[in-house]
Amino acid sequence: xxxxxxxxxxxxxxxSSWVRSKTLRGxxxxxxxxxxxxxxxxxxxxxxxxxxxxxxxxxxxRDGLADASLATVRRTLSVFFxxxxxxxxxxxNPVALTxxxxxxxxxxxxxxPGEFAQxxxxxxxxxxxDLRDRCLLLILFFSGLRAGEAVRLCxxxxxxxxxxxxxxxxxxxxxxxxxxxxxxxxxxxxxxxxRPSWSKxxxxxxxxxxxxxxxxxxxxxxxxMLKRRFAAAHMEYHNIKAFRHSFxxxxxxxxxxxxxxxEMMGHTDxxxxxxxxxxxxxxxxxxxxxxxxxxx
Numbered sequence: 464x465x466x467x468x469x470x471x472x473x474x475x476x477x478x479s480s481w482v483r484s485k486t487l488r489g490x491x492x493x494x495x496x497x498x499x500x501x502x503x504x505x506x507x508x509x510x511x512x513x514x515x516x517x518x519x520x521x522x523x524x525r526d527g528l529a530d531a532s533l534a535t536v537r538r539t540l541s542v543f544f545x546x547x548x549x550x551x552x553x554x555x556n557p558v559a560l561t562x563x564x565x566x567x568x569x570x571x572x573x574x575x576p577g578e579f580a581q582x583x584x585x586x587x588x589x590x591x592x593d594l595r596d597r598c599l600l601l602i603l604f605f606s607g608l609r610a611g612e613a614v615r616l617c618x619x620x621x622x623x624x625x626x627x628x629x630x631x632x633x634x635x636x637x638x639x640x641x642x643x644x645x646x647x648x649x650x651x652x653x654x655x656x657x658r659p660s661w662s663k664x665x666x667x668x669x670x671x672x673x674x675x676x677x678x679x680x681x682x683x684x685x686x687x688m689l690k691r692r693f694a695a696a697h698m699e700y701h702n703i704k705a706f707r708h709s710f711x712x713x714x715x716x717x718x719x720x721x722x723x724x725x726e727m728m729g730h731t732d733x734x735x736x737x738x739x740x741x742x743x744x745x746x747x748x749x750x751x752x753x754x755x756x757x758x759x
Contacts, residue, residue, distance in 0.1 A: 464552055464553075465552070467498050467510055468498070470547065470552060471491075471494055471495075471498075471543070473550075474490075474543055474546050474547075475487060475490065475491065477546070478490065478546075483636070489539060490539060490542065490543065493535075493536050493539040493540060494539070494540065494543050497510070497519055497540060498510070500519055500522065501515065501519075511544075511547075511553055511557060512557060513557040513558075513560040513561060515557070516540065516557045516558055516561055517561050520533060520536070520537060520561060520564075523536060524564075530564045530565060530566045530567060531564075531566050533564045534563065534564045534566055537558060537561065537563065537564065540558050541556060541558040541559060544556040544557060544558050544559075545559075572701060572705045572708065573705060573708045573709040573712045573713070574604070574701055574705060574706065574709040575709075575713070576713060578698070579600075579604050579709070581696070581698070582600070582692070582693070582696055582698055583597060583600055583601075585692070585695065585696035585698070586600075586692060586695075586696075588653070590657070590674075591654065591657035591658045591659065592670055594650070594653050594654035594657050594658075595654050595658070595667060595668070595680075596688055596692060597650055597654075598647070598650045598651050598653075598654045598667075599613060599667060599685065599688070600706075601643070601644055601646055601647050601650055602616075602628065602643065602647065603703065603706040603707070603710075604706050604709060604710060605643060605644035605646075605647070605710065606628055606641045606642065606643050606644075606710065606727075607641065607706070607707050607710030607711060607714075607727065607728050608628070608630060608641065608707075609633070609634065609703075609707065609729075610682035610685050610686070610703045611682050612630045612633055613667070613685065614665075614667055614679060614680050614681060614682055614684075614685060615631070615632075615665070616628070616630075616665070616666045616667065617664035617665055617666060618664050618666060619664065620666075621643070621647070621648075621651060621666070623647075623648040623651075626642060626643050626644075626645055626647070626648075627640050627641065627642055627643060628640070628641045628642075628643050629641075630729065633729045634729055635729075635731065637729060637731075639726065639727070639729050641727050642727070651666070658676075659674070659675055659676050661676055663679075665679045667679065667680045668680055669681070669684050682703070685703060686702065686703060689701070689702065689703065707728070710728070711724060711728060714727075
């Protein structure tokens with residue numbers, strides 16, 4: 464059989480035609496770390512043996528890797544070994560013989576509609592950057608877009624009449640349509656009128672430090688904006704993912720079906736959407752009270 468580096472190079476070449484570069488980097492980082500770890504061991508290890516994979520995963524846990532991250536590492540290695548089996552380099556996938564990490568789910572942080580209204584009201588409408596941030600926040604909170612999806616939005620992606628946003632090339636390379644708040648068209652119009660001249664279709668741009676445009680805003684730029692805005696509002700900081708969690712949680716609480724929410728959030732598996740049900744406390748309380756009244 465070929466050496467590990469040659470096999471991975473063949474694997475990466477096969478995957479490069481249909482997976483995203485970010486996904487491919489993930490494969491490279493995880494498998495590269497596994498191979499480097501094997502090379503650092505005092506005795507020669509068989510990298511295809513289940514005991515080697517188990518020792519590696521145990522070592523990552525001892526290094527403090529969280530259960531969810533460990534599960535990602537295991538899943539990524541399994542993709543590589545599954546490919547080796549399909550190409551008949553191996554008979555079995557050693558990762559499949561290891562135990563899955565037990566992921567202890569914690570309630571995700573989310574923002575209530577009242578907290579969001581307070582946060583939004585703390586941002587003035589003086590400059591084009593103020594208007595940009597207000598517009599971005601409406602999209603993050605009421606449409607649940609990922610950071611990378613929001614910063615890639617172009618003018619023709621927002622349908623003001625249908626109150627809908629088209630997310631192009633989302634996670635997994637899929638396009639989808641997401642409804643938006645009725646407040647978005649006016650907010651977007653105000654921002655575009657105040658924004659300095661910009662000939663490209665990308666909606667959201669960054670400041671060059673002198674009031675002009677540097678270029679399209681990045682996901683990291685949105686993160687920095689949130690830190691700055693939450694600090695100015697004297698409110699607890701919530702990251703971009705918290706806005707997406709809030710979208711899922713709040714709309715489930717408001718009665719949106721999980722299947723519909725899964726489609727809006729771009730989830731290929733409705734089980735992923737089910738994590739937001741942990742916060743469906745208002746719906747649960749309503750059901751309990753109705754049942755309680757019947758028991759009295």
